[in-house]
Amino acid sequence: MIQINNLSFSYSKNNVFRNLSLSLSKGNIYGLLGQNGVGKTTLLKLLSGLLRSEEESCMVNGYHPYKRQPEFLKDVYYLPEEPACPHGTVARYAKNNGSFYPSFDKDLFYEFLERFEVQPEKRFRDLSAGQQKKAYVSYALALNTKILLLDEPSNGMDIPSKTVLRSIVAGQINEERFIIISTHQVRDLENLIDPIIILDRKDVLLHASIEEIAQKVCFINAATKQDDALYSEEIPIGYSLVKANTTGIDTKVNLETLFNAVLMHKEWFKEHFNTTIL
C-alpha cells in the first residue's frame, strides 16, 4: 500500500511536486504517464527511498522509504530506465544480489531469461542494451517483491520482447503485490496497465481505472472532425476522437489519444474524474 499525502518535492529551485496526494493499493498494475519532466522518475525514486521525502507525506508498506530499512527494501525493487552494467555474468549477478530478497525465485528468473532469449552465462558487458534490459526485467520480476517500480521497461526492447514483457508482467501480478510502470510507450503496455495515473506539472491530472475511463469517455473513429469531441487526431481513415460518453457506449480505451485529450482538457478531466485539484 502506498499513501502519499501532500507530498512536495523540488530539485533546488525547480519545484516538481506541490501537495501531491495519491493512494495506491495492491493487486494492480499502475500505468504512470506524463510528459517529459513532470516527475515520473522522481516519483518512483521517492517511493523507493532514493530521494528524500518527508515522513508524514510518503508511506510505502507502512515504512518511510527514505530510511531505506532492510525490512522495507526487501519488498521493493526499482528498475531504472537505464540500469548500470554490472561486472560479471547475468546468472552471477542474480545469484549474488537475489539472495537478499526472501521471495527471489531463481527458477522463475531462468524461465524469464529463456523466454526473453537471454543467455544467463553471458557477461552483462557483452549484451546489447536491449538484452541487458531484458535481463534486468527478468531479475526484477523474479525477485517477487510486493512493490515493483519499473521505469520505461519496454525501452530498447524489440517487438517480440515487448510481447513477452506484457505476458510475463501480466502473469506476475497477484493480490499481494503491485507494479507501477512509468512509460511513454503506452501502446507497448496497452491492455496491461490499469489503473492509469497521468501526472502533470506538480500534481495528478487523472487517476482512474480503465473501466471508469471507458464509462466517462468514448474513443471513436470518424470520417470527419466533430465539434463536441474533446480531442481529435488525424489518422489515415479520418479522425480518432475522444468524446464525453453521454450515451453509455462501451469503447476500447486508446491510451495515447486519452493522454493527449487529458493534456488538452485538464479541467474537464479533473472535474469529471474527481481528481483532487491541488
Added chain:
Amino acid sequence: MSNLFNIKRFYAFVCKEFRELPGKYGLTILSMIGGYLVLLLLLMMLGISVSPFTRMTVIMVYVMITIIFAPSKLYGNVNHARKGLCYAMLPVSALEKTISMFVINFLCTSILIVAGLFAADMLLYLIVPSRMEGFLLNYETARLFGEELIELFFLQSIFILGNIVFKRQKVTRTFISLIGIGFLLGLVMLLVFRAIGLENIERLADSILAEFPKEINNWNILSYSTFNSTYRHIPLIRNIIIIAYSVTGLITAACWVGVYRLIKTTKY
C-alpha cells in the same frame, strides 16, 4: 529481522562483496604483486642485494598504494546516480554496509595484497637466497609491518570517506583536500604561533627536544613500540603523543561516522 544490524545478513553481504572483489580489483592486486617481483628481479640483475628491511619498506609502499585506491575501485559507484542504485536498494542496513566496507577495503584487500607480496618475496628468496640478505620476516620488519598497517588503516579511512564524498576523481580530490586541509591547519598554527610569540614557541620546542633521549632511533611519533619503550617515561612528550593518538583515533572515527551517514542519506 533487525533493521539496524543482523549478523546473518551482514555475513551474507560481506561474502557477496568478497565474491565481487576479484572482478573489480583482482587484476590491480595481481599487477602490484607482478610489479614487486619485477622490481626485485631488476635489482638483482643490477647486482644489488636487498635487505629484509628495505623489502618490507617497499612492500608497505605497495600495500599503501593498493589500499588507497581500493575504495574507489571497489566502491567507486556507490554514490553514482545510476550505478549506485543497486547498492543503495539492496536490503542491507547502512551500518552493515559501512562495516562491510571496512572489512572488504581494509581487511580483505590488505590480506590479499600482503599475502601476495609475501608469497612473491618468499618465492624469490627460495630461488636466489644469496641476493636477498635473509628471510623477509624478522623482529624489526614485523614491527615495521604492524605499525605501518595501523597507520594505513587511518589513511584508508580518509580515502574511504573521500570515495563517498566525491563523485569523480575520488583519489585525486581526496589528496587535494588533504593538502588543502594541511595548508589551512598550517596557516592557523602559524597565526597561533605568532599570537603566542615565536620566542615562546622556540623555548617550548627546545624544552621538548631536550627531553628526547639521545639514543632514540625511531622518530615516528605514532610508533607504538617507541612510545612504549621511550616516550612513555617522559611526561611532556607522553602527553603530546597521547593527544596525537587521540586526534588520529577521532579522525578515523569521524571518517567512519561520515561514511555511515552518507550511505544512509545519499540521494540518487
